[in-house]
Structure formats: structure tokens, C-alpha cells
Amino acid sequence: MANLSIILLLLFIYQAAALLPPRFQWKTMDFAWEGAERESALTNESYIPVNNMPTGIARWRDKLFITIPRWKKGIPSSLNYVYLNGTQDAPLHPYPNWNEGCLSSDGTVISNRTVVSTFRVNVDKCDRLWVVDNGVSEMSTDVKQVSDPAVLVFDLNNDSLLKKHIFKEEVLADTSVLTSIAVEIVGKNCDEAYAYITDMGSNAIVVYSLKDDDAWRVENHYFHFDPHAGVYKVGGIDFYWSDGVSSGALSQPKKDGYCDLYLHPTSSTKQFRMSTKLLRDKDAPKEDIFNGVEIIGDRGPKTQATACDIDPATNVLFYTQVCKNGLGCWNLDKPFSRENTPLILSDCNLMEFPNDVKADKDGNLWILSDRQSRFLYEAMDFGQVNFRVLTAPTSTLIQGTPCDRRSFFTRLVGRQA
Ligand SMILES: *[C@@H]1O[C@H](CO)[C@@H](O)[C@H](O)[C@H]1NC(C)=O
Ligand SMILES: *[C@@H]1O[C@H](CO)[C@@H](O)[C@H](O)[C@H]1NC(C)=O
Ligand SMILES: *[C@@H]1O[C@H](CO)[C@@H](O)[C@H](O)[C@H]1NC(C)=O
Ligand SMILES: *[C@@H]1O[C@H](CO)[C@@H](O)[C@H](O)[C@H]1NC(C)=O
Numbered sequence: 001m002a003n004l005s006i007i008l009l010l011l012f013i014y015q016a017a018a019l020l021p022p023r024f025q026w027k028t029m030d031f032a033w034e035g036a037e038r039e040s041a042l043t044n045e046s047y048i049p050v051n052n053m054p055t056g057i058a059r060w061r062d063k064l065f066i067t068i069p070r071w072k073k074g075i076p077s078s079l080n081y082v083y084l085n086g087t088q089d090a091p092l093h094p095y096p097n098w099n100e101g102c103l104s105s106d107g108t109v110i111s112n113r114t115v116v117s118t119f120r121v122n123v124d125k126c127d128r129l130w131v132v133d134n135g136v137s138e139m140s141t142d143v144k145q146v147s148d149p150a151v152l153v154f155d156l157n158n159d160s161l162l163k164k165h166i167f168k169e170e171v172l173a174d175t176s177v178l179t180s181i182a183v184e185i186v187g188k189n190c191d192e193a194y195a196y197i198t199d200m201g202s203n204a205i206v207v208y209s210l211k212d213d214d215a216w217r218v219e220n221h222y223f224h225f226d227p228h229a230g231v232y233k234v235g236g237i238d239f240y241w242s243d244g245v246s247s248g249a250l251s252q253p254k255k256d257g258y259c260d261l262y263l264h265p266t267s268s269t270k271q272f273r274m275s276t277k278l279l280r281d282k283d284a285p286k287e288d289i290f291n292g293v294e295i296i297g298d299r300g301p302k303t304q305a306t307a308c309d310i311d312p313a314t315n316v317l318f319y320t321q322v323c324k325n326g327l328g329c330w331n332l333d334k335p336f337s338r339e340n341t342p343l344i345l346s347d348c349n350l351m352e353f354p355n356d357v358k359a360d361k362d363g364n365l366w367i368l369s370d371r372q373s374r375f376l377y378e379a380m381d382f383g384q385v386n387f388r389v390l391t392a393p394t395s396t397l398i399q400g401t402p403c404d405r406r407s408f409f410t411r412l413v414g415r416q417a
Contacts, residue, residue: 048074177201
């Protein structure tokens with residue numbers, strides 16, 4: 001029986017990859033330049049095509065946001081979007097526009113709507129875009145602090161900046177790297193909202209309250225990397241990372257009105273959970289915070305994930321599987337076990353280094369793969385496709401897998417009956 005299920009799962013993985021032709025794919029990331037700007041940007045090196053590597057995505061209506069951290073020189077704009085009706089190699093549009101999306105010629109910000117460097121963004125159900133800006137340029141070479149780290153909230157209907165909160169010094173650490181942002185809306189009103197921002201560089205979660213325009217830092221031992229999970233091999237390249245908590249996703253509200261934040265460090269194979277009751281309480285006693293993180297389980301060797309998201313329609317947590325060039329899932333209504341956390345997609349070509357995953361509110365999953373290990377540690381071949389966005393309905397992706405509401409075996413029996 002066990003062998004049969006392994007064979008069927010392998011068959012399923014193969015079929016799923018065939019089901020997912022890339023919606024977008026690029027050899028290098030290029031922009032929707034106006035007039036002859038591209039030529040002059042190449043000449044003055046405000047655009048160096050090979051230095052642009054995307055790490056985050058989020059869909060809102062006819063836009064797909066794509067973020068490019070300022071790792072190196074020559075990144076025109078960090079926060080961008082493409083139109084969904086575009087061609088496979090659709091050009092990026094800086095957000096909110098060319099003028100304010102880019103830095104000025106002396107390397108400073110032009111307005112409070114300019115995002116300097118962001119890894120991942122989030123769209124909430126009130127049509128708002130939440131961005132966590134690290135404020136730095138040339139992050140991997142010659143770091144420059146261009147602006148203060150901040151959280152920005154945009155109204156997507158008219159691109160106005162609803163809020164910009166600059167973090168106080170005590171909320172951050174010297175090694176802070178803010179990687180992702182999950183958003184909880186309390187009640188029916190959009191005003192009461194909390195953002196949970198992972199600080200991968202210094203092992204913390206920064207909580208931001210929109211209503212109070214205040215932020216605080218939460219630390220816990222489980223936000224640190226696991227020494228057993230620091231070794232990676234992706235795209236034929238071995239590397240070692242000691243990255244802490246890098247991504248979190250929120251459950252639906254529970255009976256007590258609070259959600260659970262499902263979180264994980266990058267260099268870890270464990271799944272953790274923490275109630276937002278504790279996170280939202282700025283004055284929560286240290287012992288409560290210390291004891292407030294629950295270990296749900298371990299997904300097994302080589303299951304490190306950079307990002308995760310929960311699809312509210314199916315109640316499934318999806319997470320990238322970096323060392324397996326794929327995607328895993330877990331149905332929150334089922335016990336956490338190896339069988340219930342399968343690899344449902346894997347393709348060493350289409351999904352080499354899956355970096356971000358997002359469920360949109362129409363029940364589609366979006367996956368970004370970007371060959372990051374080649375970008376950081378070896379040379380990329382820009383004659384090949386390096387960056388891809390794949391998408392499929394979440395229900396299609398989990399059909400027949402243990403993440404489906406009906407179990408795999410129930411389905412098998414159902415089919416045979
Ligand atoms: C794609 O959508 C955008 C925005 O909705 C629109 O401005 C543009 O004309 C559309 N392009 C095509 C080729 O349909
Ligand atoms: C480089 O050229 C672009 C496009 O003309 C311009 O927007 C930008 O300000 C220039 N940058 C510098 C550093 O001169
Ligand atoms: C954008 O829309 C919001 C309401 O959704 C409104 O309060 C705000 O004034 C608008 N801003 C601009 C610049 O039009
Ligand atoms: C952004 O800057 C403009 C112009 O300086 C100002 O009117 C506006 O209040 C600022 N918005 C936020 C959210 O800080």
C-alpha cells in the first residue's frame with residue numbers, strides 16, 4: 001500500500017508540473033521604459049539588467065506585483081507590477097509610477113511613496129498593498145542606507161499612500177533584514193489591522209498596528225535557525241544559510257477572534273504556530289511570549305522553505321520547497337504529519353529556487369522561481385529563462401493529494417466503488 005501511494009504521488013507530481021505552463025517568464029527583467037530612457041539608463045548604469053532578480057509576487061485584480069530587492073547596483077525600481085493580460089515576458093512598471101518608483105539621480109528618494117528595497121509584499125482584502133521597505137541599496141556589495149526602514153500601506157484603487165510608518169530604532173537590530181509581511185484585519189472595518197513582519201536577519205517578528213500607528217518587536221528562540229537545517233543544494237550549488245524567521249501566514253479567525261500565525265525560519269524544517277492574541281499584546285509578559293510558540297511538527301530532511309501562504313478557500317498552507325525545486329502543502333484541518341505535508345509540485349527546470357508563493361482572493365496560487373543560488377553564488381546564464389511565474393487554481397493543485405479535504409485514500413476508495 002505504501003509503495004502504491006508513493007507511485008501514485010510521483011505520478012501526480014509529474015502531471016501537476018505538466019499542468020503549469022509559466023504565466024510569465026524572463027531571461028532578464030526589463031521595464032516598460034518611456035521614450036529613449038532605456039538607452040540612457042543602460043549608459044549611466046541606473047539599469048544593469050543582470051543585477052535584477054525578483055523575490056516576491058502578489059496579485060491584485062489585473063496587476064501582478066513583482067519585487068526586486070536592491071542587492072546590487074542598477075536596479076531601477078524595487079516595487080513593480082506587470083499587467084496580467086501582458087505577454088509572457090511582460091515589462092515591469094515601477095509602482096506607483098516611474099517618477100516616484102525610482103530613486104533620483106543622486107540616489108535619494110523622491111517622495112514618501114518611493115520604496116527603496118523590498119523582498120515581499122501583501123495585498124489585503126480591503127484593496128490595500130502592504131510593503132515593508134528595508135531602505136537600503138547595494139545590499140550584497142556596498143550597503144547604503146537610503147531611507148529609514150518603514151512599512152507603507154497603499155490604497156490600490158487610486159495608488160494613494162494611506163500610511164507610512166518609520167520604525168523606531170528599538171524595534172530593529174543592526175542585522176535586521178525585513179523579508180515578508182502578513183496582514184490581519186480585525187472585524188469588518190478596515191481600520192483595525194495588524195501587520196506581522198518577519199525580521200529574518202535578527203530573528204524577530206515586528207508587529208505593526210495600523211490603528212495605533214505603533215510597532216513593537218517580538219523575540220523567541222524558535223525564530224532562530226536550526227543548525228540541522230543550514231545546508232542547501234539548489235541548481236547544483238551547495239550553500240549554507242543561517243537565516244531566521246522569514247515568512248508567516250495567517251489562519252482564519254478562531255472562535256476567540258484571534259488568528260494563528262503559521263511561521264518558519266528559512267533554515268529549519270519545522271512548522272511553528274503562534275496566536276495573534278500574544279503578538280497583538282504589546283505588553284505581553286516575557287514568559288507568555290517565551291511559551292507562546294507551538295511546534296506543530298517537522299516536515300523531514302531538505303524541506304526548508306523561503307515563503308508560505310494560506311489559501312482561505314481550501315484552508316491549505318502552501319510553502320516553497322527550495323531544495324526540492326517545488327511546492328509543499330498542508331491542510332490545516334488535518335493532523336500535521338509527513339503524509340499530510342506532501343510535495344505536490346517539483347520541476348528542476350521550471351521551479352529552480354521557488355522563492356515566493358501567494359494565494360489570491362479568487363482561489364489561485366501564484367509561484368515565483370528565480371534561480372537565486374546561481375544569482376548569489378555563481379553566474380547566471382542570461383541566454384536562458386531564469387525567472388518564472390506559475391499559477392493554477394488551488395483546488396486543482398491539491399486535487400487527489402493529502403491536502404484535499406477528502407483524504408487520498410477516501411478518494412481512491414471512492415473511485416473504485
Ligand atoms: C491590459 O490591461 C491594461 C489595464 O487593465 C490596459 O490598460 C491595456 O490596454 C490592456 N492591454 C491589452 C493588450 O489588452
Ligand atoms: C540615468 O538615466 C535615466 C534615464 O534617462 C535617468 O532617469 C536617471 O536619473 C539617470 N541616472 C543618473 C544617476 O544620472
Ligand atoms: C483615494 O481613495 C480614498 C478612498 O478609497 C480616499 O479617501 C482618498 O482621498 C483618495 N485619494 C486620492 C489621492 O484620490
Ligand atoms: C506624503 O507626503 C505628502 C507630501 O509631502 C504629504 O502631504 C502626505 O501627508 C504624506 N503621506 C503620508 C502617508 O505620510
